[in-house]
Amino acid sequence: xxxxxxxxxxxIAATLSLTMAAGSALAAYxxxxxxxxxxxxxxxxxxxxxxxxxxxxxxxxxxxxxVINKPGGGGIVGTAFVxxxxxxxxxxxxxxLGNMLVSPNFSKTPYQFDSFTPVVKMTSxxxxxxxxxxxxxxxxxxxxxxxxxxxxxxxxxGASSSGAILAGIIADQAGYQPKYVxxxxxSTSMVSVVGGHIDSxxxxxxxxxxxxxxxxARVLVMNKELDAYKxxxxxxxxxxxxxxxxxxxxxxxxxxxxxVVEKLTAATDKVMKxxxxxxKFQNMGATIDYRFxxxxxxxxxxxxxxMQAAAAKK
Amino acid sequence: xxxxxxxxxxxxxxxxxxxxxxxxVIVGIxxxxxxxxxxxxxxxxxxxxxxxxxxxxxxxxLLAVYKSGIYGGSISAILINTPGAAASFLTAKDGHxxxxxGKSGKALDISLFSSVSGEMLxxxxxxxxxxxxxxxxxxxxxxxxxxxxxxxxxxxxxxxGGSISRGLLSCTLGMMFAMVGLSTITGASRFTFGVTELMSxxxxxxxxxxxxxxxxxxNVIRRRKQTQGSMTITRSSNPADNRISLKEFKAVIGTxxxxxxxxxxxxxxPGLGSSTAAFMAYGEARRVSxxxxxxxxxxxxxxxxxxxxxxAVCGSSLIPMLTLSIPGDDVAALLMGAxxxxxxxxGPMIFFEHTETIYAIFAGFLITDLFLLAIAKSGFRFFVKxxxxxxxxxxxxxxxxxFTGAFTAGQNMNDILIxxxxxxxxxxxxxxxxxxxIFIIGFILTPYLEQNLDQAIAIVGTDYHLxxxxxxxxxxxxxxxxxxxxxxxxxxxxxQPQSPSSLQEAKT
Numbered sequence: 019x020x021x022x023x024x025x026x027x028x029x030i031a032a033t034l035s036l037t038m039a040a041g042s043a044l045a046a047y048x049x050x051x052x053x054x055x056x057x058x059x060x061x062x063x064x065x066x067x068x069x070x071x072x073x074x075x076x077x078x079x080x081x082x083x084x085v086i087n088k089p090g091g092g093g094i095v096g097t098a099f100v101x102x103x104x105x106x107x108x109x110x111x112x113x114x115l116g117n118m119l120v121s122p123n124f125s126k127t128p129y130q131f132d133s134f135t136p137v138v139k140m141t142s143x144x145x146x147x148x149x150x151x152x153x154x155x156x157x158x159x160x161x162x163x164x165x166x167x168x169x170x171x172x173x174x175x176g177a178s179s180s181g182a183i184l185a186g187i188i189a190d191q192a193g194y195q196p197k198y199v200x201x202x203x204x205s206t207s208m209v210s211v212v213g214g215h216i217d218s219x220x221x222x223x224x225x226x227x228x229x230x231x232x233x234x235a236r237v238l239v240m241n242k243e244l245d246a247y248k249x250x251x252x253x254x255x256x257x258x259x260x261x262x263x264x265x266x267x268x269x270x271x272x273x274x275x276x277x278v279v280e281k282l283t284a285a286t287d288k289v290m291k292x293x294x295x296x297x298k299f300q301n302m303g304a305t306i307d308y309r310f311x312x313x314x315x316x317x318x319x320x321x322x323x324x325m326q327a328a329a330a331k332k
Numbered sequence: 333x334x335x336x337x338x339x340x341x342x343x344x345x346x347x348x349x350x351x352x353x354x355x356x357v358i359v360g361i362x363x364x365x366x367x368x369x370x371x372x373x374x375x376x377x378x379x380x381x382x383x384x385x386x387x388x389x390x391x392x393x394l395l396a397v398y399k400s401g402i403y404g405g406s407i408s409a410i411l412i413n414t415p416g417a418a419a420s421f422l423t424a425k426d427g428h429x430x431x432x433x434g435k436s437g438k439a440l441d442i443s444l445f446s447s448v449s450g451e452m453l454x455x456x457x458x459x460x461x462x463x464x465x466x467x468x469x470x471x472x473x474x475x476x477x478x479x480x481x482x483x484x485x486x487x488x489x490x491x492x493g494g495s496i497s498r499g500l501l502s503c504t505l506g507m508m509f510a511m512v513g514l515s516t517i518t519g520a521s522r523f524t525f526g527v528t529e530l531m532s533x534x535x536x537x538x539x540x541x542x543x544x545x546x547x548x549x550x551n552v553i554r555r556r557k558q559t560q561g562s563m564t565i566t567r568s569s570n571p572a573d574n575r576i577s578l579k580e581f582k583a584v585i586g587t588x589x590x591x592x593x594x595x596x597x598x599x600x601x602p603g604l605g606s607s608t609a610a611f612m613a614y615g616e617a618r619r620v621s622x623x624x625x626x627x628x629x630x631x632x633x634x635x636x637x638x639x640x641x642x643x644a645v646c647g648s649s650l651i652p653m654l655t656l657s658i659p660g661d662d663v664a665a666l667l668m669g670a671x672x673x674x675x676x677x678x679g680p681m682i683f684f685e686h687t688e689t690i691y692a693i694f695a696g697f698l699i700t701d702l703f704l705l706a707i708a709k710s711g712f713r714f715f716v717k718x719x720x721x722x723x724x725x726x727x728x729x730x731x732x733x734x735f736t737g738a739f740t741a742g743q744n745m746n747d748i749l750i751x752x753x754x755x756x757x758x759x760x761x762x763x764x765x766x767x768x769x770i771f772i773i774g775f776i777l778t779p780y781l782e783q784n785l786d787q788a789i790a791i792v793g794t795d796y797h798l799x800x801x802x803x804x805x806x807x808x809x810x811x812x813x814x815x816x817x818x819x820x821x822x823x824x825x826x827x828q829p830q831s832p833s834s835l836q837e838a839k840t
Contacts, residue, residue, distance in 0.1 A: 060376045060662065060665075061666030061668065061669045065669070066672070066673065069379065073380040088743070090532020091521075091528075092516070095532040169793065177518045200518065200787070201517070201787055202517060205657075210474065213471065213472075215474060215791060228657035228677055228678060228679035228681075229657065229679070232681060298383070301672050301673055303672070
């Protein structure tokens with residue numbers, strides 16, 4: 019009796035789930051709210067970028083796009099959560115240099131770069147080395163010379179953060195050994211530079227921008243020349259090779275239907291041309307660097323290789 | 333300056349900004365009062381809505397949510413002993429003790445008055461002297477902050493009751509739990525035993541609710557047979573018990589002023605947190621109090637100190653954010669994001685580039701306090717009525733709120749597990765006479781201390797004398813020494829009977 023009941027129930031359950039699976043495959047994506055996980059706390063660059071995007075694509079997709087912060091473990095916890103979630107396109111992750119390219123190489127992560135399907139890249143920010151206004155280092159050459167001969171403190175946002183890893187790659191190529199002062203966030207590090215507690219820091223424009231504008235900090239070198247920082251030398255000028263930029267994008271768990279990626283890309287394509295959206299990104303100091311497709315993924319794989327090589331050296 | 337402020341007021345007295353403030357205050361109080369939903373979540377939810385309105389309306393609304401959200405936490409803390417956020421757990425201790433004595437109205441009144449006074453004073457400081465204060469806050473680097481935090485730890489001396497050793501043990505336990513997870517500074521994973529979920533450490537909200545709130549519920553269940561009478565909280569029929577008389581308010585005004593000062597100062601130093609301010613103010617108020625034994629058992633002074641200090645942080649944490657573009661805590665970081673998206677880049681230039689907008693926002697920030705006072709006060713009758721239901725109705729609700737609150741913060745099932753584990757731990761701590769409140773202090777302050785200590789050590793290197801090179805640091809070294817020794821001295825002088833009081837304090 020029990021056994022037949024069990025079989026019947028299993029059969030019913032199986033049929034139900036089959037119909038449901040078929041139903042969801044047939045229905046057009048998206049038909050229910052989409053969750054985007056930001057693996058960091060509310061208020062940071064990644065969080066704000068994702069919120070602007072979510073708010074904009076909501077109208078295009080016709081369903082709510084909800085941003086959820088799952089901070090902790092330097093972004094690993096939230097990212098691992100999405101890697102293990104359902105591949106239906108209703109759970110997405112805010113991807114960036116840190117959680118996708120750095121952490122899998124330099125920390126123990128339960129996911130890899132290829133645990134995800136890249137969807138779009140939204141913005142990028144060039145890394146820079148900044149010093150306080152009254153610093154003795156006027157140029158990056160001064161800085162290199164100084165760092166070779168004496169103790170120079172360099173701020174980052176955590177020993178296994180993207181900032182520290184990039185700063186290490188730069189230092190290796192330029193041949194100096196700074197004394198790292200790892201803070202818990204990029205802005206804490208900037209405070210220490212401006213307050214004269216440390217000599218220099220690696221940072222991104224949204225963080226150092228206001229301090230440079232207020233004439234309390236100077237940029238010695240950055241990854242790419244921006245309109246706002248004309249005549250600032252780039253790393254390439256000093257013979258340092260590599261791409262030193264932070265970026266923010268949207269990834270889905272690997273194996274999502276192609277339709278999901280296409281829908282999301284099409285929606286993003288529209289909003290990224292909206293002057294209102296562009297204005298919002300500009301206001302927060304980010305540069306729109308909208309990309310998708312194979313070229314972009316190939317570029318990321320190159321950077322991933324650089325990280326892998328750097329990790330192997332350690 | 334004065335002209336700018338007056339212009340600001342005329343800009344804010346328009347239908348849009350006023351409606352924004354009213355909506356913000358209502359949303360803030362409601363979200364703040366629900367355990368587990370904090371001001372920061374409320375702001376994050378409202379933020380996209382403000383994209384569509386003028387910055388004056390949008391930003392003042394967010395700031396209204398911020399202020400009233402921080403205040404709202406004290407309502408549920410007082411009435412049903414569920415501190416929704418770290419800063420209101422001191423209020424829960426004294427406020428709920430008053431509620432149990434039938435004096436919920438008094439507790440609500442004093443928390444509202446001191447919150448509003450603290451906020452207003454800090455806001456005035458923000459408007460009038462933001463620039464010089466921000467210059468001081470730059471002086472505080474990692475080394476200096478280590479000593480400020482060590483000073484905050486001395487509050488344990490005042491809260492430990494009779495047994496200092498039990499207090500220290502509780503604190504150390506809290507510090508140990510705070511170290512679980514990936515260190516934000518070094519990236520090392522500690523005590524995670526290979527479990528990915530532990531890499532983010534123990535989430536604060538579920539843990540706070542587990543240690544402080546749920547054991548109360550268990551206690552009520554355990555005692556249900558013995559204390560039939562106390563299953564409903566009867567409100568004292570004497571009206572004097574349910575309001576704050578002018579005389580009582582005058583008696584605590586000194587405490588409010590001093591605590592607001594402490595809150596304003598700590599808020600202006602980025603990265604110390606509003607609970608640090610509340611701990612310091614509470615400790616200081618108890619140290620100079622004529623009735624220190626009342627603290628933790630329903631002290632009006634205690635509520636006034638904790639609430640005015642933690643609300644003063646609201647206003648003053650905007651000082652480093654606006655003048656130096658340094659967000660002091662997570663809420664300030666989120667607000668800074670809101671300013672940026674609205675095209676107002678924080679920094680000293682903001683006062684020149686957006687003079688009209690910024691002073692209108694200041695004016696809005698100031699009058700938010702009046703709306704908060706009026707709206708919260710008119711809601712009291714309703715809140716109190718809810719809380720005076722029989723406990724057979726309230727505690728199941730508290731349990732549901734506790735679990736949903738633990739879940740909503742991160743939408744994570746592990747948080748429910750954390751809640752359950754820490755409920756057991758919190759209940760056990762009460763049984764063996766450890767102090768859950770001090771445990772929480774250890775847990776809250778440790779990450780701040782650790783982050784600053786890590787940086788300080790990296791800066792100092794092998795030149796240890798640098799630790800003691802700054803006058804700023806010495807001020808706090810001396811304050812800590814003075815504070816601890818004066819506490820010990822007063823304890824001796826009072827010659828209070830040791831064991832019975834400490835046991836009782838640990839149990840409450």
